[in-house]
Structure formats: C-alpha cells, structure tokens
Amino acid sequence: MASARVAQTPEDIAQVFLQDVYKMPGGEKLKECIQCGTCSGSCPTSHAMDYTPREIIAAFRAGMLDRVLRSNTVWMCASCYGCTVRCPAGIKLTDIMYELKRLGIRYRIHPKGVSVPMLSRVFVGLVDRYGRNPEGMLLAKFFAQTNPRGLFRLLPLAFRFFSHRRSQLRPSKIRGLAQLRKIGERAEQEEQS
Amino acid sequence: MIYSFYPGCALDASARHYRLSCENVCKALALHLQELEDWNCCGATAYMSVRELRSFAISARNLALAEACGPGTQLVVVCNGCYTVLKKANLYFREYEEVRSRISGALAAGGLEYHGRVKVRHLLDVLANDVGCREIQQQVRRPLQGLRVAPYYGCQIGRPEPSFDHPEYPQTLDALLKALGAEVVHYPLKAECCGGMLMTTSEEVCQGLVRRLLECAVQNGAQCIATLCPLCNVNLEAYQGKLNRRFGTDFVIPVLPFTQLVGLALGIEAKKLGLGMELVPAEKALPIRV
Numbered sequence: 512m513a514s515a516r517v518a519q520t521p522e523d524i525a526q527v528f529l530q531d532v533y534k535m536p537g538g539e540k541l542k543e544c545i546q547c548g549t550c551s552g553s554c555p556t557s558h559a560m561d562y563t564p565r566e567i568i569a570a571f572r573a574g575m576l577d578r579v580l581r582s583n584t585v586w587m588c589a590s591c592y593g594c595t596v597r598c599p600a601g602i603k604l605t606d607i608m609y610e611l612k613r614l615g616i617r618y619r620i621h622p623k624g625v626s627v628p629m630l631s632r633v634f635v636g637l638v639d640r641y642g643r644n645p646e647g648m649l650l651a652k653f654f655a656q657t658n659p660r661g662l663f664r665l666l667p668l669a670f671r672f673f674s675h676r677r678s679q680l681r682p683s684k685i686r687g688l689a690q691l692r693k694i695g696e697r698a699e700q701e702e703q704s
Numbered sequence: 705m706i707y708s709f710y711p712g713c714a715l716d717a718s719a720r721h722y723r724l725s726c727e728n729v730c731k732a733l734a735l736h737l738q739e740l741e742d743w744n745c746c747g748a749t750a751y752m753s754v755r756e757l758r759s760f761a762i763s764a765r766n767l768a769l770a771e772a773c774g775p776g777t778q779l780v781v782v783c784n785g786c787y788t789v790l791k792k793a794n795l796y797f798r799e800y801e802e803v804r805s806r807i808s809g810a811l812a813a814g815g816l817e818y819h820g821r822v823k824v825r826h827l828l829d830v831l832a833n834d835v836g837c838r839e840i841q842q843q844v845r846r847p848l849q850g851l852r853v854a855p856y857y858g859c860q861i862g863r864p865e866p867s868f869d870h871p872e873y874p875q876t877l878d879a880l881l882k883a884l885g886a887e888v889v890h891y892p893l894k895a896e897c898c899g900g901m902l903m904t905t906s907e908e909v910c911q912g913l914v915r916r917l918l919e920c921a922v923q924n925g926a927q928c929i930a931t932l933c934p935l936c937n938v939n940l941e942a943y944q945g946k947l948n949r950r951f952g953t954d955f956v957i958p959v960l961p962f963t964q965l966v967g968l969a970l971g972i973e974a975k976k977l978g979l980g981m982e983l984v985p986a987e988k989a990l991p992i993r994v
Contacts, residue, residue, distance in 0.1 A: 591897035697813035698761035
C-alpha cells in the first residue's frame with residue numbers, strides 16, 4: 512500500500528517503506544529481525560538474488576534500501592512463502608517483498624531487464640477487461656511488450672497445448688464486469704487515501 | 705452445507721483436463737459441487753504484488769457471491785494460487801479491522817456485502833477429509849496397483865496461513881493416493897516451489913527449480929507425478945524437452961492433476977477424465993489404455 516507521497520531520495524523511500532510496512536497486518540514485526548538467515552536459507556531462489564532476503568532487512572537498517580530496489584532481488588521472489596512460515600520472529604517477508612515490488616514499480620526503481628512489472632501490468636489490464644485471466648493472451652501480450660522474439664519461441668508450446676485441446680481461443684468475459692470495475696476502482700481510491 | 709466450486713482461470717484453458725476430472729470425480733462420489741455463478745479472477749500473485757487492496761477486493765467479490773449462495777457455503781478451489789489468494793483475502797478481512805472496512809467499502813461500491821462467513825477449501829481437503837480416504841477406498845473399482853506416484857503438493861497449499869496440512873511436509877495427498885492403491889514414492893521436495901510465474905519472467909532460474917523436482921521424483925522411482933495446481937502442472941510437464949536440451953537430462957515423466965488418478969481408480973472412463981490430454985503421455989504408466 513504505497514502512500515501517495517512522492518519519494519525522491521533514498522531516505523524518503525525508506526520512510527515510505529517503513530510507513531507502508533507498519534500499516535500491513537503484523538508489519539511491526541520487522542523490528543524483531545535477528546538476522547539469523549533462516550529466510551535466505553529457505554528461499555529456493557536466493558542463489559539467484561543480488562541481495563538475499565536477510566540482506567534486505569540489513570540493507571534497510573543501514574539506510575541502503577535503494578540498493579536493494581536497484582537489484583534483481585525482489586523480482587526473483589516466486590511467492591512460495593517459505594521464508595514467511597519459517598521466520599522465528601514471525602516477519603511476513605513475502606508481504607515485504609510485495610511491498611518492495613510496489614515501491615519499485617511506483618518510483619520506477621528497478622533494473623532494466625526486469626519484466627515482472629510488465630507482466631503485472633498486462634495481467635491487471637486483462638483482468639480489468641475480462642474479469643478473468645486468459646492465459647494465452649497474457650503470454651502473447653507480455654512477450655509482445657518485452658521480447659517479441661520470445662513470441663516465436665512460444666509458438667511450438669502454444670501449438671502443443673492447442674493440439675491437446677488445452678487452449679482457450681476466445682477469452683470469456685464475466686457478466687458483472689461493471690460491478691468488478693467499480694469494486695476495483697473504489698479499492699484503488701481507498702488504497703491511496 | 706453448500707460446496708461452491710471456484711474453478712479459476714486455468715481450468716478453462718491449459719487445465720481443461722483438470723476441470724473434466726474434477727467434475728466427474730465429484731459426480732461419482734455424489735459430492736454436489738455447484739460452480740460459483742459469474743466468478744472472477746482471484747488476482748493471483750501478479751495482481752497482488754502491484755495493487756494489494758484491489759487484489760483483496762476483487763477476491764472478496766468471489767467470497768461475497770459465495771456467501772450469497774446460502775449459509776455455510778464453502779468455496780472449493782483446485783489451484784494453489786487461487787487457494788492462497790482467496791484464503792489470505794478472507795483471513796485479512798476477518799482479522800484486521802482496517803482491511804475489513806476498506807474491502808467492505810469497495811464491495812459496497814459494487815452493491816455487494818460480505819460478512820466473512822465463507823470458508824475456502826482445496827478440493828484435496830474436501831475429498832480426503834469430508835468424503836474421507838476410507839470411503840473413497842471402498843469405492844475404488846480399479847486399484848492403481850503397482851503405479852508409483854510422486855505426490856507433488858506445491859508450495860502455496862499449506863502457506864502462509866495454517867491450513868489443513870503441514871506447510872513443509874504435507875501428508876494428505878499421500879494418504880489419498882494410497883487409498884487408491886497406488887504406491888507413493890518418497891518425495892522430500894513435495895512442498896518445494898516450482899517457480900510459478902518465474903517460468904515467464906526468469907526462465908533459467910525457474911528451469912533449475914523444476915529440474916530438481918523432476919530429478920527427485922525420477923530418482924525415487926516415480927512413474928508419474930500427481931499435482932494439485934494447474935500452474936505447477938504446466939511447469940512440471942511442459943518444459944521437460946527444454947530441460948533435457950539444456951541440462952542433458954532425459955525426463956519423460958507424465959504429470960497428472962490428482963483428480964485424474966482418483967477418477968481412474970474409481971473406474972471412470974479415461975475420456976471423462978481428460979486422460980490423453982497430458983503433454984507427456986501417461987498411457988504406459990497407467991493400468992488402462994487411454
């Protein structure tokens with residue numbers, strides 16, 4: 512829940528981060544991190560991260576959160592919640608990853624090659640339009656935006672699903688789309704208030 | 705009690721065989737599942753990471769629609785992603801005043817109300833604990849004798865909030881598969897992550913995760929892998945060729961939604977279970993012709 516304030520300096524960003532995390536249910540547990548590293552040891556993708564989950568909290572305490580945001584770290588999180596269920600201090604680290612993703616997107620601080628923000632944007636756009644997520648269209652739009660060559664590489668796979676009667680040619684649209692939009696828009700206003 | 709079925713988006717596309725087998729298995733077990741009218745996407749991880757409250761709110765629309773079906777409605781889900789997201793939205797709504805009032809405000813804008821009365825369940829939980837493994841065992845017509853299965857739960861089914869099984873070493877699917885007569889192989893990575901959508905955004909990292917999962921299953925003698933989630937299912941089955949080219953491995957292991965195995969053991973015909981729709985053919989491993 513990034514607040515509406517415009518953050519410029521690393522200090523500002525850290526401030527917004529803290530405010531938002533403390534607003535999260537159970538967010539104040541962040542203070543209780545003992546740097547044991549259980550999160551990093553449990554994370555299936557920490558080997559591919561520039562900073563491990565433990566280091567995120569260390570970096571935040573050292574006033575270097577912006578370095579984390581400029582790295583690939585949070586975009587490697589697959590949302591398995593392994594860190595969250597094991598943390599002895601009860602820190603919801605996956606939720607913190609989400610918050611950092613939101614901050615990164617909001618202030619456009621993320622490495623160039625990171626494509627998760629685009630995936631999220633395309634996903635959100637499709638759900639807003641159909642009320643559901645047409646998988647094939649999601650992938651096609653995503654690759655068209657990020658890596659048009661990937662589209663061609665996707666074709667054999669798309670064909671395999673098609674020939675096994677496992678693709679949806681026309682996305683289905685829900686009837687309550689107007690209602691869904693109203694709900695979404697109101698939530699958005701709430702989020703920013 | 706009413707079971708309201710929430711199929712989720714994948715069940716109309718890449719997991720159509722999962723839907724077929726869910727529907728026919730429930731029918732055979734006289735479990736009345738009624739599809740939730742006009743359900744919408746739960747938002748999944750992609751939505752939640754960008755717009756949290758909005759993600760809770762669109763999830764809550766499903767919960768509100770389910771609640772309106774009648775008292776005691778349970779929302780039955782067959783995807784780990786939907787399960788986690790809907791359960792999380794439900795829990796935050798129930799337990800945190802501020803989140804609740806915001807979600808309620810958003811729902812009111814769409815003319816809906818929610819009171820937190822719906823329970824979100826995974827179909828595995830319903831089959832194993834409501835119908836019961838013993839009851840299912842008694843209805844087995846075609847035991848899966850000699851079939852060695854790796855039970856893959858995926859990561860999100862028991863996390864982050866307490867659910868019907870252990871977050872790290874779940875047992876429910878093992879028990880169900882044993883009731884079907886199958887041989888359940890030792891599968892220590894059964895609740896490790898398949899990478900989920902990382903297959904799209906960080907393919908190489910994700911391939912490494914999937915490789916470990918497949919290797920572990922094969923080394924422990926599995927002839928097929930049973931899954932509980934359409935995304936796990938796709939990750940494990942669709943990229944085996946790519947993995948083989950990249951790592952020099954030779955994976956050819958069928959990956960099946962667990963309901964296909966349940967249906968098979970119950971004696972339901974292959975076509976009604978969507979058998980034959982898997983990308984890596986299961987025919988050789990299975991006791992019947994597909």
